[in-house]
Amino acid sequence: MDFIQQFLDSEIMDVETYKTIYDFIALDNFRSGEYEGNQYVIRKINTNHIQIEDEIATENTGIPSVESFRRGQILHILENYKDKL
Secondary structure, eight states, X not given: OXXXXXXXXXXXXXXXXXXXXXXXXXXXXXXXXXXXXXXXXXXXXXXXXXXEEEHHHHHHHSSOOEEEEEHHHHHHHHHHHHTXX
């Protein structure tokens, strides 16, 4: 299973969680910061640069498992995933 699918399956348990994550990424007034989930940390570097880190993989191997996304890219992925909720 690829990184993004593992992230979605692990972190988005219901519509409320989906909305919280989506809003954190989408809203411009959250210019930077972190959202800590169960296994993954979403880092908003700026309004258009998002990083997702698998905290458990990093903890167990010492090697960061991080993927970077443009805001529009990750929002599109989230919108497609919402249909599965």
